[in-house]
Amino acid sequence: MKARDYAPLIAELAKVYAQRSPRSKALQDEAVNYLVDGGSHTLRLIKPFPPRIAAAHGAWLTDEDGHQIMDLWQGHMANILGHNPPEITAPVADAMAGGFGLQTGFTDRLQVDTARILCQQTGSERVRFTTSGALATMYAIMLGRAFTGRELVLKVGGGWHGSQPWALKGIDYHGGIGNGYQAVESNGVPAAVTDQVLVTPFNDPDRLRDLFRATGDQMACFIMEPFIGVGGFMPASAEFVQAARELSQQYGVVLILDEVIAGFRFRAGNMGALYGVQPDLTTFGKIIGGGMPVAAVAGRAEIMELAGVSEGGSRTYETARVKFSGGTYSAHPASMLAARTMMTYLADHEAKVYPRLGELGELARRTVRDAFAAEGIYVHVTGGGGVLPSGDALLPAGSSMYMLHFPFEPDRPIVSPSDCFDPDRCDITLSHTVLDLAMIVEDVFMLHSHAGLSTAHTESDIAFLGEACRQAAHRIRPYL
Numbered sequence: 001m002k003a004r005d006y007a008p009l010i011a012e013l014a015k016v017y018a019q020r021s022p023r024s025k026a027l028q029d030e031a032v033n034y035l036v037d038g039g040s041h042t043l044r045l046i047k048p049f050p051p052r053i054a055a056a057h058g059a060w061l062t063d064e065d066g067h068q069i070m071d072l073w074q075g076h077m078a079n080i081l082g083h084n085p086p087e088i089t090a091p092v093a094d095a096m097a098g099g100f101g102l103q104t105g106f107t108d109r110l111q112v113d114t115a116r117i118l119c120q121q122t123g124s125e126r127v128r129f130t131t132s133g134a135l136a137t138m139y140a141i142m143l144g145r146a147f148t149g150r151e152l153v154l155k156v157g158g159g160w161h162g163s164q165p166w167a168l169k170g171i172d173y174h175g176g177i178g179n180g181y182q183a184v185e186s187n188g189v190p191a192a193v194t195d196q197v198l199v200t201p202f203n204d205p206d207r208l209r210d211l212f213r214a215t216g217d218q219m220a221c222f223i224m225e226p227f228i229g230v231g232g233f234m235p236a237s238a239e240f241v242q243a244a245r246e247l248s249q250q251y252g253v254v255l256i257l258d259e260v261i262a263g264f265r266f267r268a269g270n271m272g273a274l275y276g277v278q279p280d281l282t283t284f285g286k287i288i289g290g291g292m293p294v295a296a297v298a299g300r301a302e303i304m305e306l307a308g309v310s311e312g313g314s315r316t317y318e319t320a321r322v323k324f325s326g327g328t329y330s331a332h333p334a335s336m337l338a339a340r341t342m343m344t345y346l347a348d349h350e351a352k353v354y355p356r357l358g359e360l361g362e363l364a365r366r367t368v369r370d371a372f373a374a375e376g377i378y379v380h381v382t383g384g385g386g387v388l389p390s391g392d393a394l395l396p397a398g399s400s401m402y403m404l405h406f407p408f409e410p411d412r413p414i415v416s417p418s419d420c421f422d423p424d425r426c427d428i429t430l431s432h433t434v435l436d437l438a439m440i441v442e443d444v445f446m447l448h449s450h451a452g453l454s455t456a457h458t459e460s461d462i463a464f465l466g467e468a469c470r471q472a473a474h475r476i477r478p479y480l
């Protein structure tokens with residue numbers, strides 16, 4: 001493999017970007033005086049500086065420098081109807097104007113309605129709301145540990161469940177797959193927690209069986225994404241999900257499907273249903289909030305009720321076994337209104353929304369592949385399809401998410417994070433650093449080669465994407 005030196009290309013792109021975006025650059029220069037690295041979410045802080053966004057409508061952003069940017073990042077994949085869709089903003093604006101929107105510190109009808117629709121659409125018996133996906137996965141793990149009385153937590157290598165103590169082992173994306181995803185990747189987390197976290201490879205049912213055989217009787221819960229998000233935008237194989245369900249039942253382990261990305265992305269409900277699998281608990285976030293900070297843990301009543309205080313009068317607030325509690329802003333009124341509106345909209349328009357998104361996803365995948373191929377560059381695009389053992393498509397309506405990978409050997413399969421984040425197998429600098437910049441100077445935002453479409457995107461947006469990819473590929477070609 002020829003060593004690729006992208007430094008001159010990155011420097012050239014950074015220069016073009018800085019010249020065309022002086023206001024965003026000036027804001028970054030100011031931001032670093034107050035904010036760590038200039039912001040509050042590392043992923044958003046692309047180098048040399050992020051575009052500072054002033055407005056966002058549908059598929060498009062406007063930045064401080066007045067560029068119109070076609071957005072494929074869409075609120076960390078939360079915005080399935082595009083940015084600020086009137087279906088959500090209108091009722092929220094009306095509620096605010098009517099004096100019911102900011103925090104009350106009470107509970108209300110909205111929360112009941114929102115819980116009802118989430119339970120109905122996902123086959124869950126109980127739900128509790130919180131404000132971020134990381135909190136949802138943390139509480140789900142606490143519930144799993146309390147329910148089983150066991151210590152060990154199993155996760156997937158490359159699985160991202162948010163920044164919380166049980167989830168910061170085995171997530172390494174950008175430094176390669178070092179140590180088989182066994183590394184703890186944050187300081188400040190107690191070893192007493194991370195020592196209890198085991199890591200297994202994605203889409204490898206045989207290794208999963210081995211692990212359950214060895215440690216299943218000490219395992220509290222297994223948390224996994226049915227559609228792995230940050231780890232490469234790939235559906236789990238039906239064999240893997242079914243093995244996870246069977247083994248967890250056999251060994252009395254709580255199965256948690258983390259659907260913070262997948263929930264309501266491929267159907268108006270949970271993705272587990274597409275596999276014919278009902279997990280013990282599911283975590284939700286992103287889309288369900290309709291653009292507001294809503295996340296949830298939902299699932300079997302007997303596990304969820306461990307968070308409660310009412311079991312036969314024997315538990316009190318003080319003795320509730322899992323403190324899935326507190327959260328000043330949990331089930332915030334405007335958030336519940338946005339969540340109820342979004343989930344109701346998706347349920348009512350399911351037959352239209354998802355086939356349309358799948359169609360756009362297919363078109364985008366084809367367009368991107370063709371654009372790079374026209375410059376002689378092979379790009380592997382994950383995110384499509386998936387097949388069930390019955391031979392049926394896992395995502396009958398298709399998928400609106402995709403990610404670009406540039407493998408050095410095009411024929412080797414890419415089915416797990418360890419395939420696509422191994423720098424010896426895929427060109428990570430190209431997919432993560434070069435492409436971000438090469439696309440933004442063409443007015444397309446695509447973070448680390450991840451892309452998600454919304455119903456606001458159109459065929460002409462995809463044609464715009466194709467042209468941007470062609471320009472980017474043309475710049476990149478001489479460096480390969």
Ligand SMILES: Cc1ncc(COP(=O)(O)O)c(C=O)c1O
Pocket residue numbers: 076131132133134135137160161162163225229230258259260261285286295
């Ligand atoms: C699958 C998954 N779980 C959990 C999280 C964490 O969610 P949040 O960023 O809302 O804390 C994310 C965020 O990207 C995610 O993709």
